[in-house]
C-alpha cells in the first residue's frame with residue numbers, strides 16, 4: 001500500500017456489512033474506495049466461525065442480500081461453509097477484488113480537522129480517506145472471561161469463533177462454557193464424538209425447535225427458473241418476523257404462549273425432571289435471544305453429558321471448578337462465551353475531532369444517530385452500530401438499510417460540493433437515542449427479567465433495535481441535513497494535496 005494514498009471512502013471489514021457497502025458504492029458509481037480487512041480473506045463472521053454445526057439461525061433465503069438472491073441455498077438454515085462461499089461469490093460477481101486490502105488491520109483512525117479527512121494507520125501502511133465506513137462487526141472479537149488459573153490449564157483451550165481444527169476431540173473430556181447461540185450448535189455436533197461433555201450453564205436458554213431441512217432439487221430449480229419465487233419466499237419469511245415484533249417490543253406477556261411451546265420442546269427430549277428443572281429458564285422468553293435447535297436437548301439427555309447449572313469460576317490444574325463448587329477434570333475447555341459487543345474494540349482506535357477516542361465518548365454507553373453517526377466523528381459511520389441489532393430477524397435487512405443511509409450521505413456530500421464533512425449534531429444524536437431508549441422501556445429485552453449481552457455494563461440496552469425492520473428502513477432512507485453540522489476547511493488551510501484524479505480533488509474542481 002503506497003504511503004499517503006488517498007481514497008474517497010475507506011470501508012473497514014469484509015463481512016456482510018463491508019462487502020455490502022462495497023457493492024453499494026459501486027452501484028452509486030463510486031470506485032475510489034478500499035476495503036481494509038485484518039484477515040486474509042472475506043467473510044467476517046462466516047470466515048471466523050467454523051465450529052462444528054455452525055449455521056445461520058435465520059432462514060438462508062432471508063439471511064442473504066436482497067440484491068444477490070441465491071436460488072441454490074442447500075438447506076433452510078444453511079451451514080457456515082455455504083454462507084462463506086456465498087460471500088466469496090458476491091465478492092467475485094460484483095468485481096470487489098481490486099478494492100480489497102487483506103492483512104490490513106486498522107490500528108488507528110484520526111480525524112484531521114484541517115484537511116477534513118481521516119488519517120488511517122493500518123498493518124499494511126497508512127492512507128487517508130474522506131469518509132470512513134466502519135463495518136467491523138458487532139460479533140467479531142471473541143470474549144474469554146478472566147478465569148483464575150486458566151493460564152496454567154495443561155490441556156487445550158479455545159473459543160468457538162477460533163476453532164482449533166487440528167485438535168481431535170475424539171474420546172476427550174471436554175468442558176463447554178456457555179449456553180448461547182454457538183454453544184447450542186456445538187454441543188450436539190461434538191457430543192457423539194467426545195468421551196465426556198460437561199456443559200457449564202450460567203443461565204439456561206429458551207430453545208425452540210429448528211425446522212431445518214434440505215431444500216429440494218425441485219424447489220431450487222423453481223427458484224432458478226422463476227426468480228420471483230425466491231423473492232416471494234424471502235417476503236414470506238420477512239413478513240412473519242415483522243409480525244412478531246409487536247410481542248417483543250410492546251406486549252411481552254403475549255410471549256407466554258411461545259414459552260409453552262419451548263417447554264414442550266424440552267419435555268420431548270429431557271425425561272429427567274431434575275435436568276428439566278436445571279434447563280428451564282426463569283425469565284420471559286425473548287429476553288435473551290431465542291435459540292433454535294432440535295438436537296440440543298436430545299444431546300443433553302445422552303449419558304456422556306453433564307449439565308452444571310453454574311458458571312465456570314476457577315481452573316485448578318486440569319480441574320475446572322464451577323461457581324457452585326462442582327469440580328470436573330477435563331482435557332479441553334471450549335469457550336462459547338460470546339464477543340465484545342457493548343465495548344467494541346474498534347471504538348478505542350477511532351480518534352475524533354476533540355482528540356478523544358470513540359470509546360471515551362461512549363464510556364457511559366454507545367449511541368449513534370440512526371445507528372450510524374457519532375457526534376464529533378465527522379464523515380465516519382458505522383454499519384450495525386448501536387441499537388441496530390435484531391432479536392428475531394435477519395441482520396442483513398438492517399445492514400441494507402444502513403447502506404441506503406450511507407449512499408445518501410455520500411450524495412449529500414456531493415450536493416454540498418467542495419471540501420465538506422458532515423458531523424452529527426449532539427442534539428440530534430441525543431434526541432435519536434432518547435427515542436430509542438424510551439421505546440426500549442417496554443420491550444422484553446428490558447422487562448423480561450434477564451441479563452444478556454444486549455445490555456451494557458450499566459444495564460442499558462445499546463444493541464437492539466426496538467422496532468420493525470421496516471421502521472428502521474424508513475428512518476434510514478435519507479440523511480436529514482438538519483441533523484448534521486456541515487464542516488468546511490478553515491480559511492487559510494493549505495490547498496488540497498490529494499493526488500490528481502482523487503475524488504476529493506474532483507469535487508473541488510466541480511464546485512469551482
Ligand SMILES: Cc1cc2nc3c(=O)[nH]c(=O)nc-3n(C[C@H](O)[C@H](O)[C@H](O)COP(=O)(O)OP(=O)(O)OC[C@H]3O[C@@H](n4cnc5c(N)ncnc54)[C@H](O)[C@@H]3O)c2cc1C
Nearest residue numbers: 013015016017038044045056057058105106136137394395
Ligand atoms: C456464529 C454466528 C452466527 C450468526 N448467525 C446469524 C444469523 O443467523 N442471522 C443474523 O441475522 N445474524 C447472525 N449473526 C450475526 C452476524 O454477526 C451478522 O449477521 C453479520 O454477519 C455481521 O456482519 P458484519 O460485516 O457487520 O460483521 P462481521 O461479519 O463480524 O465482519 C467484520 C469484519 O471486520 C474485520 N475487522 C474487525 N476489526 C477490524 C480492524 N480493526 N481492521 C480491519 N478489519 C477489521 C473482521 O476481521 C471481519 O472480517 C451471527 C453471528 C455469529 C457469530
